Amino acid sequence: MSTVAEVHGLRVEIAGRALVDGVSLQARAGRITAIVGPSGSGKTTTGLALLGEYPPGARIEGTVRTPGGAVGYVPQHPAAALNPARRVSALLGDISSRQGGTRAQRRERVHRALRLARLPDPPAVLRRFPHQLSGGQQQRVVLAQALLLGARVIVADEPTTGQDVLTKQGIVAELAAVAEQGIAVVLLSHDLDVVRQLADEVIVMREGRVVDHGTAESVLTGPVRPAPVAARAAVRRGTPRVETRGLTARHRTPRGAVEVLTGIGVAAAAGECLALVGRSGSGKTTLGRCLAGLHSAYDGTVLLDGTPLPRSLRSRSRTELAAVQYVFQDAKAAFDEHRPVLDQIARTAVRLRGAHADDARRTAVRTLEELGLPASLAERRPGALSGGELQRAALARALLAEPKVLVCDEITSGLDPLTRNTILAVLARLREQAELTLVFITHDVPAAAALADRIAVLEAGRVVEQGPAHRVLDEPEHAFTRTLLRAATQHGELRRTRAVPEPESG
Helix, strand or coil, X not given: CCEEEEEEEEEEEECCEEEEEEEEEEEECCCEEEEECCCCCCHHHHHHHCCCCCCCCXXXXXXXXXXXXXXXXXXXXXXXXXXXXXXXXXXXXXXXXXXXXXXXXXXXXXXHHXXXXXXXXXXXXXXXXXXXXXXXXXXXXXXXXXXXXXCCEEEEECCXXXXXXXXXXXXXXXXXXXXXXXXXXXXXXXXXXXXXXXXXXXXXXXXXXXXXXXXXXXXXXXXCXXXXXXXXXXXXXXXXXXXXXXXXXXXXXXXXXEEEEEEECCEEEXXXXXXXXXXXXXXXXXXXXXXXXXXXXXXXXXXXXXEECCCCHHHCCHHHHHHEEXXXXXCHHHCCCCCXXXXXXXXXXXXXXXXXXXXXXXXXXXXXXXXXXXXXXXXXXXXXXXXXHHHHHHHHHHHCCCCCEEEEEXXXXXXXXXHHHHHHHHHHHHXXXXXXXXXXXXXXXXXXXXXXXEEEEEECCEEEEXXXXXXXXXXXXXXXXXXXXXXXXXXXXXXXXXXXXXXXXX
């Protein structure tokens, strides 16, 4: 098969630190090349090099050739690739318009790309702005953009990050179908299950260097799924620390308000973890944003220690802001790209708790080290850190507020197994020692099983089942919960075949 992209002897150095060093690879038409390795190993830097993009001020050596044509990129943090001021219809419509044809043909190309990206109900998606989509939906819109552009190479950076197991299966099928169309796929991933299913070739990176390469069978040995942290015994429930009563949330669209959450009633006590699980687009993130004051278009009540919280972040006092902290799935977008990460973390303690600047900085360094991130690295600007490193920094920043409630939105989804387990262990310790209340939004069922005291299952904006974690996991009552758990159990047993359905004709 023909080579459509080639990297030879690539070295990318910034501020004396080699992000990648001596990396070579070939991307071939119709083949899937996976690059795996821990956070900070250089996967994303290598993938972006195929697009000719490098960190500001980087020193570059080696060659990158893409004679096969355009390169599409599906980033780990999709919100950064979508214009927040434009609806999805405009974002995709502009691309389709440049390809000519009648209005009906342009519209059909857009709808076909959305269907190939496994986005149900294209008309509803097209009416929304990016911030009105879940992280998983944003990811698939970006994939649809790449398909519309006619790319001969697609770099997929953690495409299953933030996706539920049911949607992961669709993404696996879609990437296999993309390769069947003769497109080269470069897959950057921590998800070894997905790599095993998809990859024709696997390249293993560590500290910027290639340390192994070969087939998935020869390279990926040992257990596929990371071991979860040890499960804890159920705690006796006390008075709710955080609670919602009759919460019904809406998104505003040109055709009026669209209800995305209906009659939500959930609660978690001090020292308790409530896991919100469900498919992408089920309303989990919107619920978390309502708790934190980031989404104010709702009816009903959010209570902290029995007292109603103002709906809007702007209406909350400094004490209320510190009490409920939110860690975003898209950590990169949560940082100012022009200021050192460590300064931004320390400022949280100064601004919300009135801490002295020196004390705040020492606390920030200690917290980062507990999360496995050296302070020397955090002294850099966000662009010099990987997605996984920024995720740990975002968690540290929230913890410096000394919150009562911590809302974690898919914070383990972009992490390698070792870092994931470190984060889960830290959260478990904080919950027990500091009586921190966790609201854990996740698609990672093993993580929910290990960390959660209670689980609420959302589907289409409603809580279809909730209760003690052991009961929901061992004796699920709702059909959707059983489907979700069955898919999680079977996820590692799926295998990619070349006998995938042919894409629908346009």
